[in-house]
Amino acid sequence: MNAQPKNINLEEIVKADIAHHFHPFTDHKSFHAAGGPRVITHGDGVWIWDGKGNKILDGMSGLWCVNVGYGRKELAEAAYKQMLDLPYYNTFFKTTTVPATELAAKISSLLPERFQHVFFTNSGSEGNDTIVRFVRHYWKVMGKPYRQHFIGRRRGYHGSTMVASNLGGMVGMHEQGGTPLPGFHHVQQPYWFDFGGDKSPEDFGMDAAADLEKKILELGPENVAAFIGEPIQGAAGVLIPPSTYWPEVQRICKKYEILIVSDEVICGFGRTGNWFGFETFGFEPDIINMAKGLSSGYLPIGAVAFSDKLTKPFFEKGGDFNHGMTYDGHPVAAAVALKNIELIETENMVGRVRELAPYFAAGLQSLADHPIVGEVRSVGLIGAIELSSNKKTRARFHDSGRVGTICRDHCFQTNLIMRACWDTMVLAPPFCITKKEIDELFRLARIALDKTYADVSGEMA
Ligand SMILES: *Cc1c(COP(=O)(O)O)cnc(C)c1O
Numbered sequence: 001m002n003a004q005p006k007n008i009n010l011e012e013i014v015k016a017d018i019a020h021h022f023h024p025f026t027d028h029k030s031f032h033a034a035g036g037p038r039v040i041t042h043g044d045g046v047w048i049w050d051g052k053g054n055k056i057l058d059g060m061s062g063l064w065c066v067n068v069g070y071g072r073k074e075l076a077e078a079a080y081k082q083m084l085d086l087p088y089y090n091t092f093f094k095t096t097t098v099p100a101t102e103l104a105a106k107i108s109s110l111l112p113e114r115f116q117h118v119f120f121t122n123s124g125s126e127g128n129d130t131i132v133r134f135v136r137h138y139w140k141v142m143g144k145p146y147r148q149h150f151i152g153r154r155r156g157y158h159g160s161t162m163v164a165s166n167l168g169g170m171v172g173m174h175e176q177g178g179t180p181l182p183g184f185h186h187v188q189q190p191y192w193f194d195f196g197g198d199k200s201p202e203d204f205g206m207d208a209a210a211d212l213e214k215k216i217l218e219l220g221p222e223n224v225a226a227f228i229g230e231p232i233q234g235a236a237g238v239l240i241p242p243s244t245y246w247p248e249v250q251r252i253c254k255k256y257e258i259l260i261v262s263d264e265v266i267c268g269f270g271r272t273g274n275w276f277g278f279e280t281f282g283f284e285p286d287i288i289n290m291a292k293g294l295s296s297g298y299l300p301i302g303a304v305a306f307s308d309k310l311t312k313p314f315f316e317k318g319g320d321f322n323h324g325m326t327y328d329g330h331p332v333a334a335a336v337a338l339k340n341i342e343l344i345e346t347e348n349m350v351g352r353v354r355e356l357a358p359y360f361a362a363g364l365q366s367l368a369d370h371p372i373v374g375e376v377r378s379v380g381l382i383g384a385i386e387l388s389s390n391k392k393t394r395a396r397f398h399d400s401g402r403v404g405t406i407c408r409d410h411c412f413q414t415n416l417i418m419r420a421c422w423d424t425m426v427l428a429p430p431f432c433i434t435k436k437e438i439d440e441l442f443r444l445a446r447i448a449l450d451k452t453y454a455d456v457s458g459e460m461a
Helices: 010-020 028-033 073-085 098-110 124-141 162-167 201-219 245-255 277-281 308-317 331-346 349-365 402-413 435-459
Strands: 040-044 047-050 055-058 117-121 149-153 184-187 224-229 259-263 287-290 302-306 373-379 382-387 419-421 424-427
Touching (some): 124 302, 124 308, 245 277, 331 349
Parallel strands (some): 224 259
Antiparallel strands (some): 287 302, 373 382
16 A cells, blocks of 8 residues: 555644635535534545544545546656656647647547547536537537537536536526526436336437427527537436437437537546447547546546547638637646556456446345335446335435435445435445455445434335
């Protein structure tokens, strides 16, 4: 193990954090009431430690990103070496650095032939902002200036910046900060458990796709620029679409010449058992957004791949694309991403995810008989557990999200990180997880479910 326990003054850190650190996605009043943050000090493999010395199984790879696991010395060394050589130079104005160019070529080599060009960003949100600016400009260049509208899904998550939060379908985000802006629309998500009723998942998948076509016709196909979707909706609760969904979305978009953006920020780089989620679900995007797994979260970096059809007019007609961030293609982040991809390749981690998938699925399935569990589902190493007050009717507890939060808190107490998306518990462990650690994960999950059931057993319908 490379990481060492830090000699920290926990009390001082917690005090300073409460005094000075304004946290993202946090209820600040209850944060203070709870006595401030849990401080994470070090990590190794699938394990992280907090300032009190608790050893915690990270079933979420941080925020779906630490795919190769914690404590990979090779990534630290790649960063150290690049910092000594060249800590920074930009990629604007006909300039590049060696790692940025090598990474662009590497990403392109992992994608289908039509993706020869990659634009760098520093996050998934920036990638989606980049996509909206690029696509709107593209359609203008192509003489179709009315194609400016974007369609996403309800509860889709595409990031937190102004544009990304508009692409996403999170109502709680739209309620803050003056959104949704005009030009962003949301359609049915392919979520059979909540919306499928008596239909088969396959029929319901066709219905969800039909809602996209309905929206396209309502807006006028000549006004629609692109459809954006995560292959699996992560933050919505790991919504794995029925097999009929993506092929039908593909057919509809093709029919109306609408671009498909695959937001691969979670699914990309092996999570579903293939390099990218669009391979797992069988569709052909025009644009691919990547972040998180690109560097396994060791440094912030994102990338957007544009198909040749989209970059061609820029090469032929000329004119600046007036967009870029100071740190696009940051050489240290790029060097770490390159090394991360090298680790995934040399250790055959995508194959490993595929091999572990049935074992992970069986672990989830072992919880399916729990009285509080309405459904379990997974693909590769990403999965979900639906909390329900009635297995047969798939009924929900009152106050959406309440029981999920109870369960998440029991997970914390049990030293397991399992996230709650409303009343769906989600898992996305690092690819280095062993079968023994998968056993331990589901042993801890069952304890947390038992405790949750003890709290709400009076509410079962
Ligand atoms: C996390 C996420 C984003 C946003 O990425 P950030 O790096 O947090 O800006 C975008 N899309 C998806 C699918 C994500 O899961």
